[in-house]
Structure formats: structure tokens, C-alpha cells
Amino acid sequence: MTKSKTSCLAFSHHDHKRCQNKLLSAARDLCESRNLRLTERRKQVLQILLQSHQPIGAYDILAQLNQGQARIAPPIVYRALEFLLEEGLAHRIECKNAFIGCVHPGHQGATQFLICKDCDKVAELENPVSALQEDARNVGFVIDHSVVELTGTCADCQQNVG
Amino acid sequence: MTKSKTSCLAFSHHDHKRCQNKLLSAARDLCESRNLRLTERRKQVLQILLQSHQPIGAYDILAQLNQGQARIAPPIVYRALEFLLEEGLAHRIECKNAFIGCVHPGHQGATQFLICKDCDKVAELENPVSALQEDARNVGFVIDHSVVELTGTCADCQQNVG
DNA sequence: AAAAGTTACGTTATAATATAACACTATGAC
DNA sequence: GTCATAGTGTTATATTATAACGTAACTTTT
Incomplete structure (x- = not known):
């Protein structure tokens, strides 16, 4: 029996830096095992999603990617998101038109x-x-x-x- | 115990003209009882929503309203929808960014x-x-x-x- | 390692959905 | 009739998402 309480990460106080690292490395493992490429772009977007347990809009992700000198356009973000959603590494929150990193990737x-x-x-x-x-x-x-x-x-x- | 089967109107073959009329008049009654105005515009939008059990986008509603000589703008549609959603006469289907008439208005x-x-x-x-x-x-x-x-x-x- | 095939990225333009702000009109209360 | 309010109309613009096309990077084959 999967117990809900243990999965309710976002509302539990926890070492978030460690949480991020764990999820990022889980993503790496998952991609490796599926023979998929967690490219730099995809990793960047995933890392932005994993910064918090709050959903973030595609254009906010874009803004973060463009904080330096980069001038990157929406399709790049949407394509990375598409990959992450397909592989279950991120979720779309429909009622907010926003995205969030998955906290238990690999679980179907x-x-x-x-x-x-x-x-x-x-x-x-x-x-x-x-x-x-x-x-x-x-x-x-x-x-x-x-x-x-x-x-x-x-x-x-x-x-x-x- | 509310039995699901009886509520599953959309997938049941039924006299849809009668279904529409019933729901429209239910809406009228509900507004009257709550002392709200089911204005011409609101009624028009509700009627469009009740044309089928398929959700319809705000801009498609707009297009229908503009089929004659009218040239009406998005806010009019969104405001009518806002009213209908608030009163439980319509629902928003989040995963489609679309709207649908409620088939049992008044039930909270x-x-x-x-x-x-x-x-x-x-x-x-x-x-x-x-x-x-x-x-x-x-x-x-x-x-x-x-x-x-x-x-x-x-x-x-x-x-x-x- | 060159050629060919494929996957991912980059760029431009534009589509689709939604709202802010302000003016005008109709309705109900007095 | 005047006033307050609720509803409508209009313009402009914000927000979210994708189509279409070209380039670069990896992979497989030879």
C-alpha cells in the first residue's frame, strides 16, 4: 500500500538542496536506462523546475534561461518540457498552465x-x-x-x- | 446515494432539443431564485454551450455570436462565461481551455x-x-x-x- | 573518418487564449 | 427624475503555445 504521507514532499520541511540533487540524478539514471539524452537544455529546464515545489510557467522558465546574455525563444522551452512530460520527469498543472518537476520519476x-x-x-x-x-x-x-x-x-x- | 449512471447524460442517447430546453429553463429558474439577471448575452452564451455535450472554446463562442452582422469582442464572451461559471451553469474544462454547459445546475x-x-x-x-x-x-x-x-x-x- | 540518417536546437513569425482599462447604457432604488 | 450599480461595448495588449523552416550535433553505416 503506497502511503500518501510519505509522498507528500512539497508540504514537508526537508533539505531541498538534497531533494533537487536526488531528483536530478534520478532523471539522469532514468534517461540512461531508457537510452534517452538528458541534454544540457533539458537538464537546465529540469533544474529550473526543481528549484521549488511551486509550478512555473513556460515563459518564466524562458526568462530564467535568458537571464545571462542568451536570447532564446519559446519553442526551445516547450520542446524541453515536452520531453520531460513524456518521460514523466515533469508534470503540467492544467489549472495554472504551468509546470512542475516530478518528485517520483519512474513511478508510472x-x-x-x-x-x-x-x-x-x-x-x-x-x-x-x-x-x-x-x-x-x-x-x-x-x-x-x-x-x-x-x-x-x-x-x-x-x-x-x- | 447519487447513482453515476443516471447523471451520465452526454454518453446517453437522448432527445437533445428537450435536454437543451430543460437546462435553459432550469437556468432561468435558478437565476430568478437567486435574484440574478440571465441577460440576453448570458442566455446567448449559455445556449451556445448547450448546443452539444462537447466543450467549446471562448473564441468559437465568439465566432458564433459574430455570425450575423455583429462585431463583438472577446471580453463580452469571457464576462458571460465568468457569470455562468460562478453560478454553476457552466464548467471550464481545464485540459482543453474550453467550456461546457452544466447538466445539473443547482447541484453544488x-x-x-x-x-x-x-x-x-x-x-x-x-x-x-x-x-x-x-x-x-x-x-x-x-x-x-x-x-x-x-x-x-x-x-x-x-x-x-x- | 566521410556519408547518410536522425535527433535536437535555434529563429522567425504567428496562432490561440485571456484580461486590463475605460466609456457607455440599462436597470433598480429612492 | 436622480442616483448608484450592474452589465455591455471597445480598444489595446498580455499571456500561452505552436508552425515552419533552417542549422548543428550525435550515430550508424560504410
């Missing part, structure tokens, strides 16, 4: 996002769909891809407001 | 969408969140708004492909 299966509207952090819970799938099956519907995004207030932010 | 509570990628129809199931809510509660998260969009193939389209 559907993901449920908890989006705090106060701190903007997004937690990723695995395998939520069972009940939903059942409802769908009842009407003969076969699920291909699921978007589950729950917006609200995380435990920390509830305390901070009172 | 979260909604789960089944989106057929073949026929593009969207069915609306009520009250799906219980299991998800539990996972969220386990980590102290309080849900405010939920987006549950399951993309796949409806029963009809499975048959039609083989």
Missing part, C-alpha cells in the same frame, strides 16, 4: 495534485484514481489519462492564517 | 468529467471526491476547489473502433 500511474493557494506549493500524491476509475467503468468509459488537481490550503498555511 | 459539490478523445463529448459525474478528499485530509490539506478530468474513450466509441 496517475497522480493527484494538491495545490495550496496560499503558498502556491504543489504536492503530488500517487495512485488516487481507484474510486474515480470505478465510476468511469460503471458507464463503460476507459480512462487514458487523468487530471486531478485539488486546490485549497495546506496544513502549514492554515496555521499561518489562524 | 465537486464534479468529475469524463472526456472522450474520440467523439469529444464530456460527461459530468457528481460527487467523486470522497476518496481523494480522504488522501488530502491525511496530510492536513483542506480542499477548496477540485479539477477532475479523465480523458479516454466512451462506450460508444469503443464499439465504433472495434
Whole structure:
């Protein structure tokens, strides 16, 4: 039984530098094992996504890449994102048109996002769909891809407001 | 216990003209009871949304409104949509940046969408969140708004492909 | 290692979606 | 009728995303 609590990384206080490094090296491993190239660009974009547990828009990623003298255009970012999404190294948060690094790359299966509207952090819970799938099956519907995004207030932010 | 099957209107063969009329008059009643104005514009947009059980983009709505001699601009559509969304007369399908008429206006509570990628129809199931809510509660998260969009193939389209 | 094939990157232009800001009009309250 | 408010209309622009085409870098074959 996958226990949710252990997966709820974003809302847990943790050594984030270490978290980033772990996820980056997991991405490297995953690409190597699949014979895919984690190119410099892709790595750059992934690193930007992994800077925090808050989702970031494609144009904000672009702005970060262009902080130096570089003048890079949107398609480059979208293509790197496409790769990362396909390989399950990043997720798209539909209700924000934004992107976030995956915190358990390699685990297949559907993901449920908890989006705090106060701190903007997004937690990723695995395998939520069972009940939903059942409802769908009842009407003969076969699920291909699921978007589950729950917006609200995380435990920390509830305390901070009172 | 709300039974899903009865709510799964979009994938059921039905007299759609009657369906439209029923939903439009339900909207009228709801607005009257809440002391809100279902103005001509709002009604026009709602009628366009109710033409089918397929989601439609804001600019497609705009195009329909502009089919005659009218030259109307985006904000008009977005404002009507804002009203309809707020009152629960329409829903936004996040993964498509599109909108759909609500098939059970007045029922509060979260909604789960089944989106057929073949026929593009969207069915609306009520009250799906219980299991998800539990996972969220386990980590102290309080849900405010939920987006549950399951993309796949409806029963009809499975048959039609083989 | 040159040729050929493929994958990734770069650039320009533009499409598609959404909103800010401000003016005008209709409606309801008094 | 005047006033306040809610709704509509218009212009301009912001934000998000992709099409199309060319170049560079890796890989495979020879």
C-alpha cells in the first residue's frame, strides 16, 4: 500500500538542496536506462523546475534561461518540457498552465495534485484514481489519462492564517 | 446515494432539443431564485454551450455570436462565461481551455468529467471526491476547489473502433 | 573518418487564449 | 427624475503555445 504521507514532499520541511540533487540524478539514471539524452537544455529546464515545489510557467522558465546574455525563444522551452512530460520527469498543472518537476520519476500511474493557494506549493500524491476509475467503468468509459488537481490550503498555511 | 449512471447524460442517447430546453429553463429558474439577471448575452452564451455535450472554446463562442452582422469582442464572451461559471451553469474544462454547459445546475459539490478523445463529448459525474478528499485530509490539506478530468474513450466509441 | 540518417536546437513569425482599462447604457432604488 | 450599480461595448495588449523552416550535433553505416 503506497502511503500518501510519505509522498507528500512539497508540504514537508526537508533539505531541498538534497531533494533537487536526488531528483536530478534520478532523471539522469532514468534517461540512461531508457537510452534517452538528458541534454544540457533539458537538464537546465529540469533544474529550473526543481528549484521549488511551486509550478512555473513556460515563459518564466524562458526568462530564467535568458537571464545571462542568451536570447532564446519559446519553442526551445516547450520542446524541453515536452520531453520531460513524456518521460514523466515533469508534470503540467492544467489549472495554472504551468509546470512542475516530478518528485517520483519512474513511478508510472496517475497522480493527484494538491495545490495550496496560499503558498502556491504543489504536492503530488500517487495512485488516487481507484474510486474515480470505478465510476468511469460503471458507464463503460476507459480512462487514458487523468487530471486531478485539488486546490485549497495546506496544513502549514492554515496555521499561518489562524 | 447519487447513482453515476443516471447523471451520465452526454454518453446517453437522448432527445437533445428537450435536454437543451430543460437546462435553459432550469437556468432561468435558478437565476430568478437567486435574484440574478440571465441577460440576453448570458442566455446567448449559455445556449451556445448547450448546443452539444462537447466543450467549446471562448473564441468559437465568439465566432458564433459574430455570425450575423455583429462585431463583438472577446471580453463580452469571457464576462458571460465568468457569470455562468460562478453560478454553476457552466464548467471550464481545464485540459482543453474550453467550456461546457452544466447538466445539473443547482447541484453544488465537486464534479468529475469524463472526456472522450474520440467523439469529444464530456460527461459530468457528481460527487467523486470522497476518496481523494480522504488522501488530502491525511496530510492536513483542506480542499477548496477540485479539477477532475479523465480523458479516454466512451462506450460508444469503443464499439465504433472495434 | 566521410556519408547518410536522425535527433535536437535555434529563429522567425504567428496562432490561440485571456484580461486590463475605460466609456457607455440599462436597470433598480429612492 | 436622480442616483448608484450592474452589465455591455471597445480598444489595446498580455499571456500561452505552436508552425515552419533552417542549422548543428550525435550515430550508424560504410
